[in-house]
Amino acid sequence: MSKNTTVGVVIIGRNEGERLLKCLASIPESIQQIIYVDSGSTDNSRQAAGAAGARVVELDMTRPFTAARARNAGFAELVSQGSVDFVQFIDGDCVLQPNWVEVSLEFLIRHPDAAVACGRRRELFPENSVYNRLCDQEWDTPVGRTSSCGGDALMRVSAFQEVDGFRDGMIAGEEPELCARLRAADWEIWRLDAEMTLHDAAIISIRQWWKRAWRSGHAFAEGAVLHGAAPERHSVAAVRRILIWGLALPIFILVLSIMISGWALLLFLIYPMQVVRLARRGGLGMRISWERAFFLVLGNFPEALGVLEYHWRRLVKKPAGIIEYK
Structure with a gap:
């Protein structure tokens, strides 16, 4: 030095x-x-x-x-x-x-x-x-x-x-x-x-992992609000991915199953198919590739809750509380 x-x-x-x-x-x-x-x-x-x-x-x-x-x-x-x-x-x-x-x-x-x-x-x-x-x-x-x-x-x-x-x-x-x-x-x-x-x-524990993913969703949402405009587009793609896979798609499938046919629930197979797709392109070794793919897909759900929490707190002007996982 x-x-x-x-x-x-x-x-x-x-x-x-x-x-x-x-x-x-x-x-x-x-x-x-x-x-x-x-x-x-x-x-x-x-x-x-x-x-x-x-x-x-x-x-x-x-x-x-x-x-x-x-x-x-x-x-x-x-x-x-x-x-x-x-x-x-x-x-x-x-x-x-x-x-x-x-x-x-x-x-x-x-x-x-x-x-x-x-x-x-x-x-x-x-x-x-x-x-x-x-x-x-x-x-x-x-x-x-x-x-x-x-x-x-x-x-x-x-x-x-x-x-x-x-x-x-x-x-x-x-x-x-x-x-x-x-x-x-x-x-x-x-x-x-x-x-x-x-x-x-x-x-x-999966509870700790879930809370950490929830916190990540909250962070993505806030980052997109602060710097989501062009040219930065900070966290915009992440929030879009979270809301599609963790919120919009499951709601759409459930609505179809209620209004049209219960067979629409088979559309939830898109999630294991996504796990397979991500695992096959992982390049990290079989075990790690499958673990990573599974939790990347599952993580959309707690992340979506984090996005929703951020926007709800923003709407009601309630300060965010710390989300601890350990």
């Missing part, structure tokens, strides 16, 4: 326990500015972070919690401590991979038009459940210039400040929304061919 370049770290978490300790231990010794934002933990997370040398920020829990607000609070504390050029955001259930900060920092220094560098995030325990394996595949996206990043990324401070950081009120999907504004301001987002973080999703 250049002596003239400063990097800080912002970690967010709540009741992460041992995972937070591993996260803190993974921060390179060369980074002295570490902020941990705690969102109402009832374990010893705050004390553990402080003992590890992090500056602890306790989020005001009288206001609705969002990860976006937590990250913004951590960033504000970070820059208040002095000059910093880059910030590594990381969730408390992740650990940084060795050399990630050096690799991503070198890239951002060499590419002044790049605001964000992210890399390969892997699931720590993919063997524990099908849902963990799905997460691992979800994060395996193409390298190169891209449209968005996730919650773990190295960001250029000046770019982050230029667009006023994350949108506080978003309960999910705040990272792609931030990237949409960065790209609109002529900044670039890059995914590097480098190992970045290990993540502990800890999803072991």
Whole structure:
């Protein structure tokens, strides 16, 4: 790391326990500015972070919690401590991979038009459940210039400040929304061919997976409302797909079965046919291809509920509440 370049770290978490300790231990010794934002933990997370040398920020829990607000609070504390050029955001259930900060920092220094560098995030325990394996595949996206990043990324401070950081009120999907504004301001987002973080999703039940998919639908809907106009068209295709497969098509089939003939229920076979189609083009190995195809199709239903919830809340002007899956 250049002596003239400063990097800080912002970690967010709540009741992460041992995972937070591993996260803190993974921060390179060369980074002295570490902020941990705690969102109402009832374990010893705050004390553990402080003992590890992090500056602890306790989020005001009288206001609705969002990860976006937590990250913004951590960033504000970070820059208040002095000059910093880059910030590594990381969730408390992740650990940084060795050399990630050096690799991503070198890239951002060499590419002044790049605001964000992210890399390969892997699931720590993919063997524990099908849902963990799905997460691992979800994060395996193409390298190169891209449209968005996730919650773990190295960001250029000046770019982050230029667009006023994350949108506080978003309960999910705040990272792609931030990237949409960065790209609109002529900044670039890059995914590097480098190992970045290990993540502990800890999803072991279909209930957790269902809530996570519900939250994704909510995020897609909000993203489309905020940036769905041309030329961005952010999340528009995703919302269209969700509403067709998760809402319009099943309603259409049920109406046909009631008004015309019960034989119309056979049209629901289109769903297993879609699973077969997606699995055959998966290219991920038989087991993973079939798992991914099945849950991609099934996921349209909780995602549709998330889309509907967002628009209902928007209609009645009711603030969104956090949708937690663990």
